[in-house]
Amino acid sequence: MDGHGNGRLLLVEDDGEIRQMLGGFLGAECFEVVFAADGEEALKRFSEGSYSLVLLDLRLPGRSGLEVLGEIRKKSTVPVLILSAKDTDSDKALGLSLGADDYVTKPFSVTEVLARIKANIRRSTEYAGGLFGEGVPGGGIPGGGQRPAGEGEPVPGTALRWGKLVLDPVTFSVEKDGKPVSLTVKEFEILRLFLRNPKRVYTKAALYAKVWEDEFLADENAIQVHVSRLRNKIEDDPKNPRCIVTVWGIGYRLGEEPAGEGRHREERYMEEGRTGEGRMGNGPHSEGRS
Numbered sequence: 001m002d003g004h005g006n007g008r009l010l011l012v013e014d015d016g017e018i019r020q021m022l023g024g025f026l027g028a029e030c031f032e033v034v035f036a037a038d039g040e041e042a043l044k045r046f047s048e049g050s051y052s053l054v055l056l057d058l059r060l061p062g063r064s065g066l067e068v069l070g071e072i073r074k075k076s077t078v079p080v081l082i083l084s085a086k087d088t089d090s091d092k093a094l095g096l097s098l099g100a101d102d103y104v105t106k107p108f109s110v111t112e113v114l115a116r117i118k119a120n121i122r123r124s125t126e127y128a129g130g131l132f133g134e135g136v137p138g139g140g141i142p143g144g145g146q147r148p149a150g151e152g153e154p155v156p157g158t159a160l161r162w163g164k165l166v167l168d169p170v171t172f173s174v175e176k177d178g179k180p181v182s183l184t185v186k187e188f189e190i191l192r193l194f195l196r197n198p199k200r201v202y203t204k205a206a207l208y209a210k211v212w213e214d215e216f217l218a219d220e221n222a223i224q225v226h227v228s229r230l231r232n233k234i235e236d237d238p239k240n241p242r243c244i245v246t247v248w249g250i251g252y253r254l255g256e257e258p259a260g261e262g263r264h265r266e267e268r269y270m271e272e273g274r275t276g277e278g279r280m281g282n283g284p285h286s287e288g289r290s
Contacts (some may be wrong), residue, residue, distance in 0.1 A: 007052030007121055012042040012068065013083065015062050019104075022055075025110045026117075039063025043071055051078055052121050055113075058084040058095065066098060070284045073099035077184045079120040083108065096212070097225040098185070124185065160195040162243055163257050165234055167195055176234060187213055187230045194244060194254040201249040227252060 009031050016037075022031045034049070036042035038061045041289065046054070054072065058065035069080060082095045085106040085172045102116050160167045169192060174181040189211045192281050193202070202210070204223045205214045214220075231238040245255040 001080075006030045008034065008035050008050070009117070010036065010045055010051045010054045012036045012041070012055065012060065012065070013057045014038060017260075018083075022110060022216075026114070031115060031117075039065070039068045041202055042068050044081075046072060046076075052124075053117055054079060055081050055117075056100070058082060069095065069098050069100060079124050081113075081116055081120060083113070088191075093222045097222040101126065101186075116238075125194075160192065160252065162195055165243065167192055167218055174234075180199065181233055183230070183233060185231070186239045190226060190230055191244075193233065194252070198254045200255040201247050201250055207251060 008030060009026060011019060011023055011026075011033050013035075019035055019037070023035060026033050034045050034051070036045045040062050042056070042060070043063070056065050056069060058206050060068070063080065065084070068212045069082075069158045071079070072080060077099075079101045080099065083096075083106060084103070095103055099126075101120050104113055104116060115199070129188055158169070160169065164177045165181075167173075167188075172188065174188065174191065190207070193207070193210055208223055212228075227244060228238070231241045231244060234243055235241045242255045242258065244252055247253055
């Protein structure tokens with residue numbers, strides 16, 4: 001990639017010294033770095049190209065970093081790493097609930113930032129590789145965040161089913177009624193975790209630890225928002241969820257399958273000649289609600 005083999009980054013930071021210091025360090029690590037000093041410029045630069053990851057400061061002149069994050073998430077699931085002097089649990093939870101994949105607090109170590117960048121790009125590339133058969137280094141990577149979590153490694157050729165949903169842990173794809181469902185990496189992780197552990201109730205702390213691999217924040221908003229977004233994509237009636245259900249006062253679990261649609265099961269598919277209901281493709285992408 002002409003000296004930029006590790007990928008293309010969008011660095012959104014209003015502090016010129018930080019831009020110069022971090023940009024120079026990342027450039028020396030073989031990243032191509034595109035700069036933006038405010039929210040409007042960030043959205044303009046983002047619309048002009050594709051990126052492996054976005055580094056985003058929250059305190060920006062004009063449109064805030066959270067506004068920029070919201071606009072990015074309307075059109076892309078590229079990994080977003082927040083860089084911010086805001087060091088409260090509520091700020092971190094808000095950023096994660098809006099779709100950020102990771103959060104580093106200023107002052108930070110450039111080596112820590114580099115490690116976070118490489119980890120998020122690697123995991124997103126693995127996810128993209130499952131969807132498309134190969135990684136997409138340096139390009140716009142669908143999904144953002146970590147490789148889907150589970151209690152063990154998936155068995156090759158095994159799909160997970162619940163009702164009309166079919167999740168393939170090998171191709172990282174989900175279908176409902178035979179139609180592809182586009183999920184972010186975090187949404188995929190949550191769904192796969194429940195499908196692989198249908199009898200287990202997950203507290204919000206346990207769910208956060210499994211999916212984000214981080215210490216649980218007192219603010220539960222990040223979990224609730226991600227579960228709500230997942231329900232909007234997979235449930236027939238998100239206001240009355242049946243797949244991911246709430247266990248009041250505890251957390252969430254996988255619901256009982258609708259009558260007549262069989263019990264939760266793993267169904268093995270052949271690599272070629274897959275037929276029948278719920279055929280997987282290689283496409284692009286007490287109970288109640290909380």
